[in-house]
Structures are given as structure tokens and as C-alpha cells.
Amino acid sequence: MTGAAILADLGERFGGAIVETHEAHGDHTVVVNRDALEALLRHCRDAPALAFDMLTDLTAVDYLKYPGREDGPRFEVVYHLYSLRHHHRLRVKVRVEEDDALVPTAVPLWPIANWLEREVWDMFGVRFDGHPDLRRLLLYEEFVGHPLRKDYPVNRRQPLIGPQI
Amino acid sequence: MGLGGFFTSKLDTAIGWARKYSIFQYPFVTACCGMEYMATACSHYDIDRFGAGLPRFSPRQADVLFVVGTISHKMAPVLKRVYDQMTEPKWVVAFGVCTCTGGFYDNYATVQGIDTIIPVDVYIPGCPPRPESVIDGLMKLQDKIATGAQRF
Numbered sequence: 001m002t003g004a005a006i007l008a009d010l011g012e013r014f015g016g017a018i019v020e021t022h023e024a025h026g027d028h029t030v031v032v033n034r035d036a037l038e039a040l041l042r043h044c045r046d047a048p049a050l051a052f053d054m055l056t057d058l059t060a061v062d063y064l065k066y067p068g069r070e071d072g073p074r075f076e077v078v079y080h081l082y083s084l085r086h087h088h089r090l091r092v093k094v095r096v097e098e099d100d101a102l103v104p105t106a107v108p109l110w111p112i113a114n115w116l117e118r119e120v121w122d123m124f125g126v127r128f129d130g131h132p133d134l135r136r137l138l139l140y141e142e143f144v145g146h147p148l149r150k151d152y153p154v155n156r157r158q159p160l161i162g163p164q165i
Numbered sequence: 166m167g168l169g170g171f172f173t174s175k176l177d178t179a180i181g182w183a184r185k186y187s188i189f190q191y192p193f194v195t196a197c198c199g200m201e202y203m204a205t206a207c208s209h210y211d212i213d214r215f216g217a218g219l220p221r222f223s224p225r226q227a228d229v230l231f232v233v234g235t236i237s238h239k240m241a242p243v244l245k246r247v248y249d250q251m252t253e254p255k256w257v258v259a260f261g262v263c264t265c266t267g268g269f270y271d272n273y274a275t276v277q278g279i280d281t282i283i284p285v286d287v288y289i290p291g292c293p294p295r296p297e298s299v300i301d302g303l304m305k306l307q308d309k310i311a312t313g314a315q316r317f
Contacts, residue, residue: 140238155272161238161282
């Protein structure tokens with residue numbers, strides 16, 4: 001399936017829940033409402049024509065001071081999907097506000113999402129509803145804050161490891 | 166000074182002289198400085214001339230802890246534990262700017278100088294330090310060992 005056909009198929013099925021779609025350099029992206037995310041991901045994995053059986057990456061973006069995005073939802077969680085059967089790709093994004101940074105988990109769909117979601121929680125502070133074990137992955141339990149947030153001071157010292165400034 | 170004072174001060178000198186030529190180092194190598202450490206330790210620069218040619222890969226058999234490379238927050242407890250496992254007398258050399266001050270890694274993950282965790286005797290700056298600087302630092306450490314200026 002071509003990227004445009006994938007977007008058309010998703011638009012037909014999830015029309016109302018899709019915020020926007022776009023295509024850049026041959027990569028196709030669909031931005032979806034959080035309520036429909038789980039169903040859309042499940043459809044992407046299970047529909048024979050799509051068969052996105054591989055979650056290549058799951059990450060997040062902080063748009064705190066991004067030009068033109070100052071007022072919109074702060075975080076975007078990004079899913080990169082790949083189909084080993086059809087050799088096509090899709091990028092799925094979901095936008096969440098800072099005070100409601102909660103996204104349904106993708107662990108039942110792709111087990112690799114377990115660690116990827118833990119990394120996103122660790123670095124951005126976005127929580128995943130239904131995750132079996134949402135602990136920090138790269139940093140340690142005593143770490144205060146989420147360092148890849150744009151408002152995390154670059155030279156902040158952590159309480160466990162000084163010196164305090 | 167009585168005879169006893171004379172005798173112990175001379176004994177300290179003798180022990181210091183012996184210790185400075187039998188440095189058993191523990192190389193705690195975590196990053197790119199390790200290459201420069203290896204260059205220094207190998208035959209071209211030959212730190213065996215200073216009696217420091219034999220690294221021990223057990224902290225219990227080592228006298229000098231060479232901390233070579235960036236120490237991250239998650240590595241910090243390991244470094245502290247290795248230091249604690251070393252028997253006294255012991256000395257610590259901070260090798261490279263990352264161990265001295267954190268270097269340019271002024272970020273959320275890097276320890277800003279290992280002297281925030283363990284005491285350091287000799288700082289060797291450089292990114293990485295040239296072997297000449299390392300040998301200079303080693304000789305300064307030898308002076309420190311010989312004069313007994315270390316604290317236990």
C-alpha cells in the first residue's frame with residue numbers, strides 16, 4: 001500500500017478522530033485524537049492490508065517554545081510503524097497537554113513499547129495508562145524532574161549528586 | 166627531637182621512598198581518555214619507569230585509583246564502592262577534564278567532578294591529556310607519596 005492509500009484508509013475508518021495528516025519526503029504522518037489512538041494502532045497492526053507488525057520507535061516531542069506551537073498542546077507522542085510484510089511505514093502522533101499528559105499504553109500491541117514508554121516517561125514525564133511497570137528506564141529513582149523537557153534547566157544539579165548551586 | 170622522633174621520621178621517609186616506586190594502579194576507564202591512558206601505559210611512554218607499570222584489576226590489590234573518563238550519575242555509586250574497597254594507603258588521580266570538573270558535559274547525567282564523590286590527590290586536565298601531562302601528574306603524585314602528604 002502506498003502512504004497516500006494508508007492515509008485514505010485510516011481517514012475512511014477514523015475520519016472524525018483524525019486531527020490532520022501530512023506527507024513530507026515520502027513519509028506519511030497521521031495525527032490522531034487520544035481517544036481513538038488505541039483503536040487506530042490496533043487497526044494498523046491487525047488489518048491485513050496494513051499489517052504494521054513492528055513498532056520501530058516510540059518517542060515524544062516537547063513543543064513548549066516551538067515557534068507557532070506556543071499555545072497548542074505541549075507534548076506530542078510519536079509512533080513509528082513498519083510493516084515487515086508490506087515494507088511500508090507510517091508515523092502516528094498524538095497530542096497531549098502538560099497537565100493531562102496521559103496516553104493509553106501500546107504494550108499489549110507491541111511488547112517493545114514497554115521499554116520505549118518507560119523511556120518517554122523518564123525523559124518527558126508523559127505517563128502511559130495501563131503500562132504494567134512504569135518506572136524510569138535510563139535514570140535512577142531519586143532523579144527529580146524529566147531532563148528532556150524544554151524547561152528543565154541544563155545545569156540543574158540533582159539532590160543525590162552535588163554540588164548544589 | 167628525641168631519638169624516637171628521629172627514627173620514625175626516617176622510617177616514614179624510607180616507606181615513602183619505597184611506596185612511590187611501587188604504584189599499583191587500578192584503571193577505572195569509562196570513556197575516550199582510556200585511549201590516551203593506554204598510550205601512556207604502553208612501551209613508547211612506558212610508565213613502568215616510575216614503578217607504575219602494573220595495573221591491578223582488583224581494587225583490593227591497588228594503591229592508586231586512576232579515574233579515566235566521564236563519570237555519569239549512574240556510575241557514581243560504582244566508583245564510590247571501588248574506592249571504598251581499596252585498602253589504605255590509597256590515592257586517587259583524576260584523569261582528564263571530565264573527572265576533574267565534568268568538562269563540557271554540564272548536563273543532567275554527568276557528575277561535575279569526581280571530587281564531589283571521593284577525595285582526589287592529583288588532577289590531570291586535558292581533553293584528553295597528553296602522555297607528558299600524565300607523566301607529570303604521576304611524578305607529582307610520587308612526590309606526594311614520598312613526603313607522606315596524603316591523608317588517611
